[in-house]
Amino acid sequence: MKVIIPIKRVLDPYTQARVDKQTQMVDLTNAKMAMNPFCEIAVEEALKLKESGVASETIVISIGSDKTVDTLRTALAMGIDRAIFIKTESDLDLQPLHIGKILAEIVKREDASLVVMGKQAVDNDNNQTGQMLSGLLDYSLGTFISKFTLSDDAQSIEVSREIDSGIETRRLNLPAIVTVDLRLNEPRYASLPNIMKARSKPLETIELSSLDVDVSPRVKVISVVESGTKDRAAKQVSSAKELLDELTQMGVL
Amino acid sequence: MSALVLIELHGSEISANSRAAVTAAAQLSDSVDALVLTNDAANATAVASISGINTVKVITDSSLEHVSAGIASKLIAGVMSDYQYLVAGSATYSKNIIPVVGALLDVQPITDVCEVKSANTFVRPLYAGNIMATVESCDTTILLTVRPTAFEHSEDGGSATLEELSVSVPESNSTFVSLQESQSERPELTTAERIVSGGRGLGSQENFALIEQLADKLDAAVGASRAAVDAGFISNDYQVGQTGKVVAPKLYMAVGISGAIQHLAGMKDSQVIVVINNDADAPMARMADLVWNTDLFGAVQELIDNA
Numbered sequence: 001m002k003v004i005i006p007i008k009r010v011l012d013p014y015t016q017a018r019v020d021k022q023t024q025m026v027d028l029t030n031a032k033m034a035m036n037p038f039c040e041i042a043v044e045e046a047l048k049l050k051e052s053g054v055a056s057e058t059i060v061i062s063i064g065s066d067k068t069v070d071t072l073r074t075a076l077a078m079g080i081d082r083a084i085f086i087k088t089e090s091d092l093d094l095q096p097l098h099i100g101k102i103l104a105e106i107v108k109r110e111d112a113s114l115v116v117m118g119k120q121a122v123d124n125d126n127n128q129t130g131q132m133l134s135g136l137l138d139y140s141l142g143t144f145i146s147k148f149t150l151s152d153d154a155q156s157i158e159v160s161r162e163i164d165s166g167i168e169t170r171r172l173n174l175p176a177i178v179t180v181d182l183r184l185n186e187p188r189y190a191s192l193p194n195i196m197k198a199r200s201k202p203l204e205t206i207e208l209s210s211l212d213v214d215v216s217p218r219v220k221v222i223s224v225v226e227s228g229t230k231d232r233a234a235k236q237v238s239s240a241k242e243l244l245d246e247l248t249q250m251g252v253l
Numbered sequence: 254m255s256a257l258v259l260i261e262l263h264g265s266e267i268s269a270n271s272r273a274a275v276t277a278a279a280q281l282s283d284s285v286d287a288l289v290l291t292n293d294a295a296n297a298t299a300v301a302s303i304s305g306i307n308t309v310k311v312i313t314d315s316s317l318e319h320v321s322a323g324i325a326s327k328l329i330a331g332v333m334s335d336y337q338y339l340v341a342g343s344a345t346y347s348k349n350i351i352p353v354v355g356a357l358l359d360v361q362p363i364t365d366v367c368e369v370k371s372a373n374t375f376v377r378p379l380y381a382g383n384i385m386a387t388v389e390s391c392d393t394t395i396l397l398t399v400r401p402t403a404f405e406h407s408e409d410g411g412s413a414t415l416e417e418l419s420v421s422v423p424e425s426n427s428t429f430v431s432l433q434e435s436q437s438e439r440p441e442l443t444t445a446e447r448i449v450s451g452g453r454g455l456g457s458q459e460n461f462a463l464i465e466q467l468a469d470k471l472d473a474a475v476g477a478s479r480a481a482v483d484a485g486f487i488s489n490d491y492q493v494g495q496t497g498k499v500v501a502p503k504l505y506m507a508v509g510i511s512g513a514i515q516h517l518a519g520m521k522d523s524q525v526i527v528v529i530n531n532d533a534d535a536p537m538a539r540m541a542d543l544v545w546n547t548d549l550f551g552a553v554q555e556l557i558d559n560a
Contacts, residue, residue, distance in 0.1 A: 038496075096352065122380070125365065127364055128362060135356025140426040141323060173427065181496075224379070231539045237545050238545065243556070247504060251503075252504040
């Protein structure tokens, strides 16, 4: 089966987000960018499906301005077969509903029976796109998965979902959308030969304007502020008794 | 201008996040109804006691105990014509369903609302809560999930009308197989008054048991950093942070946690933060009200003995 993996380029998760005082928006100029960590896990899972013969072809998609190609090349270097780049104006603020509609167009065009994607992007923290894609396509949905198995007849998949009350196992009919959680796998690094090879792998560019998708904003960002983490008093204690006494005095024990 | 709150039930027990959602909905509308999807109508009666609800609409079907997002969203979308708002408490239950409702209604939902500014303006976290954004919805129907730590939990004291809706439940394209429930006698993480949380510094699953012993002594919930979860010390549903649970207890005791941005995002609003670590330079210490720089194991054992 054909597997599609939508991925996102985000601010490196180990970098502190800063607000640009002039634009009053999060400052991404010259910031270190990376593939969203959950997308790396999705890429890894797709590669495993390819290696085990379940996936016939793996295709990554990303949407954004020109630099997005770097992220697609990273996925190709990890081992993905080909890439689709949906090119947008650099300042376009796309929201999960827009992304879902764009992805739905491509999933239909490619006739893919499985979409594997991250459960959330660590910039906007929406945790919506996979769910919305399943709603738009009326495909079955498995969110927050930590385990994935194909049924013997290859007509359905069984997934373990990490939910608040524990681990739920569901059987999903194909076609399906799954969103991956942290413990599904450990993403590989791209080797140098594979990085070289990735340069010649197919990468198709589609202008967003050529797709029939309304991208007018549904949610407008009015302002952003750095919430920061307030430094606290950090009073030193040196014994259990002292600590417990302090906590009792504070009224929290 | 009515608001509908999606209630999350476990059996007949109402999830605390749903009580926060009722409070948020009341800030948006004078007329708040609730929707319950359940396998047993009797489970919904407790919902009628939550203060601030006019009518509890109940859809009952044997398949709804472990409902799929696809079915839940179709049922919800079917009743939304009467409402301007759909509000749910942020949790895996709502995060699974609400965006699908958004797709069906052609609406962009807003995740993890921390503050209601006006009828269509909300504050929500970005970048693991390091950025707070004020956002305005342009949609005529507004879908929200709200942070349970940011809104008061509506207590019992109401007497809403119960209304059973007779709708046919469509066929699902996924089936429930099993639920492996986390067994715990301890307080639930997101609503606990006290949390003892362990990190990579504990070194092993066996050592992590000390955290559990201390939690029991303090009548606290157990939490963990992502590093501790990744290392296999404890399961993911105990994870506190950007991609785990967001907590704001009276007391948060962090043991052997270095304090990655992603972890701080999940606990920085705690009232009193205690850090026990053998690394005096770890970022976690700056967040602390009380710091004990010492050997972790000796300290935790001493606390267990003295508490």
